[in-house]
Amino acid sequence: MASGSSNLNGIEPRTASAVTFAAKLSFEDIHHSYHGKETIRGISMSAQPGEVLCLLGPSGSGKTTLLRIAAGIEAQGGGRVLLNDQEIAGPNVFLPPERRGVGLMFQDFALFPHMSVLDNVRFGLTALPKSEATKEARFALERVGLAHYADKFPHALSGGEQQRVALARALAPRPSVLLMDEPFSGLDSRLKDSIRADTLAILRHSRATAIVVTHDAEEAMRMADRIALLRDGRLVQVGTAEELYLKPADIFAAGFFSEINIFPGFVKSGRVETPLGNVPAGPLADGSNVRIAVRLSGVAVSQSGGTIPARVLSRRFLGVVELLELAVPGTDQLVRARIRAGQLPSGLREVTVSANERDILVFEKDA
Structure with a gap:
């Protein structure tokens, strides 16, 4: 394994003192504004004891602000934050960060360069x-597999090792809730998968409730028990990765978890005609204007086995897959598809396409 990561999946808590009593953290109708601009718009949800909840969304969606409100670094403009159903921030209560039993791991790790690794972990x-x-700090370092680095300084560590020191420091006080702000964003992409897996193993063994901020849908799906998708300060949808992928609440959610083609359409006799086939409209009424999302991975392209003729206009090799742009009858919009690399002969232009019905999603236009 590359420097900066080790296989920590076998680490087990060694003493009873390693056990953290996980707490439920709840947001009730949280509002927040910054310089007159509303950044959080009435968010209500809970992280259940011992679960990993990922806050997912694009930049500016309110993820980090919500995390800072939970930590006590920011005060909300309205609503309440509760820990095990006890109010810790609200109209009449505001516990400071050090009294909340909540740990916070910053995006840049925030290690003190003049302190040893052990002193960094012991700081809180x-x-x-x-x-x-000192005993607790050494135990926390042992938990993340870095006990032998106790006397080193942060500059002597790789990015992955620094990330694990920051994690040890956040876990050392045994918080009942651990908040992590984009914890893997500064890491080399080659190390992310292994370090993410190591971190998840440590979180499971620590048994703390964890709330992780990320803008990466795949990262959220790899880590989370549940995902809360945010947009413009609002909660779009919360659920398991499977629920959000298979039953997205709207076209924004659909596009956040997979690349999609988007077409306009309308409902007629309970169905919607799309450039890639006729599909049920679900509960939408006849005459409704809709937006149709078709996952790129759901578009099948072959020499002759599809139902719709198409012409390949461009073809990009991306390693394991190829990205195609296709012209099909009935629309001026190009249809994009992802297919396995080498699936089609080189230079082929005339093909056929079809789409898996489960990869065609229909949404009301106004929604």
């Missing part, structure tokens, strides 16, 4: 006697 344990704080 000021309530303990020095000998006990």
